[in-house]
Amino acid sequence: MAENLLRASGLYHVYESQAEEGNVVALRGLSIALQDGEAVAVFGPSGAGKSTLLKTLGGLMKPSAGVVRLGGEDVTRMAPEQLVRHRRATVSFIFQEGNLLPHLSARDNVMQPLRHAGVPYREALVRVEEILEYLGIADRAHALPEQLSGGEAQRTAIARALITRPRLILADEPTGSVDPVTARSIMDLFSRLHKEQDVAFLIVTHSEMVSDFADRSLELQDGRFIAQHGDDIELEDLAQTRELLLGGDGQLTLTPDLLAELGGAGRYEVRDLRRHRLTLSRVSDERDTHCAACNTPFDDDGVQCAKCGAVRG
Numbered sequence: 001m002a003e004n005l006l007r008a009s010g011l012y013h014v015y016e017s018q019a020e021e022g023n024v025v026a027l028r029g030l031s032i033a034l035q036d037g038e039a040v041a042v043f044g045p046s047g048a049g050k051s052t053l054l055k056t057l058g059g060l061m062k063p064s065a066g067v068v069r070l071g072g073e074d075v076t077r078m079a080p081e082q083l084v085r086h087r088r089a090t091v092s093f094i095f096q097e098g099n100l101l102p103h104l105s106a107r108d109n110v111m112q113p114l115r116h117a118g119v120p121y122r123e124a125l126v127r128v129e130e131i132l133e134y135l136g137i138a139d140r141a142h143a144l145p146e147q148l149s150g151g152e153a154q155r156t157a158i159a160r161a162l163i164t165r166p167r168l169i170l171a172d173e174p175t176g177s178v179d180p181v182t183a184r185s186i187m188d189l190f191s192r193l194h195k196e197q198d199v200a201f202l203i204v205t206h207s208e209m210v211s212d213f214a215d216r217s218l219e220l221q222d223g224r225f226i227a228q229h230g231d232d233i234e235l236e237d238l239a240q241t242r243e244l245l246l247g248g249d250g251q252l253t254l255t256p257d258l259l260a261e262l263g264g265a266g267r268y269e270v271r272d273l274r275r276h277r278l279t280l281s282r283v284s285d286e287r288d289t290h291c292a293a294c295n296t297p298f299d300d301d302g303v304q305c306a307k308c309g310a311v312r313g
């Protein structure tokens, strides 16, 4: 079987900090696989770990634990120079900010990856002008990044990511700082690349337009995927169509609405467990009203004692 374009498993990432809040666990054992030519959207609240995930998947940051295989090779074990070469040949990034080199014009920023790849100057220039034209920024080609508007800078960054015709684009809110018309033209360009040239995308987004474009969407919360949503999914209308993801560490997280529908936190017993099937049943509706350890009353939907942290029976 052909290897996935991207396969990561058991990813953990901890940002170490001396500050009072201590270390931050940004990724908690998540796994993901992406086929060649597949478009996947990742969404979730601020701080969920989306940017951290993209950086570790693209080999820009080494995860604290876990393996990332990109284009069939383990990027967590590569020597730095080999990693740079492998990244350039496989993947392009579009970040939330800090995409452009400040001392280079928009045109030279876009041209830079082609120069690294050894494309002759004349050919590079033709390709750069074509893509700047397409993204409606040809008239800003000679401006420095600080002279560009947020939307123009974002389009320049997108042009730079696309110019090398990568197999995979990792994008962090690519339409976040542009107007709806520009957002639409960016998404049209992504769609064309996706459909006609089989470019794969992993896009972090809050935008409906982007998640419509994706083949599937993954919902990230608190450093792990909690749900997957298939084709033609409206972001508001997730409950009927969602799949839940069971992590490699055995953790299954329910979204608040699913938890409420199930009847809230409490004790469940395994009624039926076979290969690929699990049925749970609530043990009893009578839940402890007071903590067995310290006798503090529980909140209505509390799972743990607010005072001593004991788990509610």
Ligand SMILES: Nc1ncnc2c1ncn2[C@@H]1O[C@H](COP(=O)(O)OP(=O)(O)OP(=O)(O)O)[C@@H](O)[C@H]1O
Pocket (backbone or CB within 6 Å): 015, 016, 017, 024, 025, 026, 044, 045, 046, 047, 048, 049, 050, 051, 052, 053
């Ligand atoms: N360099 C860092 N040092 C310490 N903690 C960090 C660092 N970068 C991110 N974090 C923390 O890690 C967690 C995940 O951050 P991340 O940037 O991946 O979130 P995100 O989902 O991209 O959020 P947003 O939607 O706001 O961009 C957050 O709690 C954040 O505060």
Ligand SMILES: [Mg+2]
Pocket (backbone or CB within 6 Å): 050, 051, 052, 096, 172
């Ligand atoms: Mg982010």
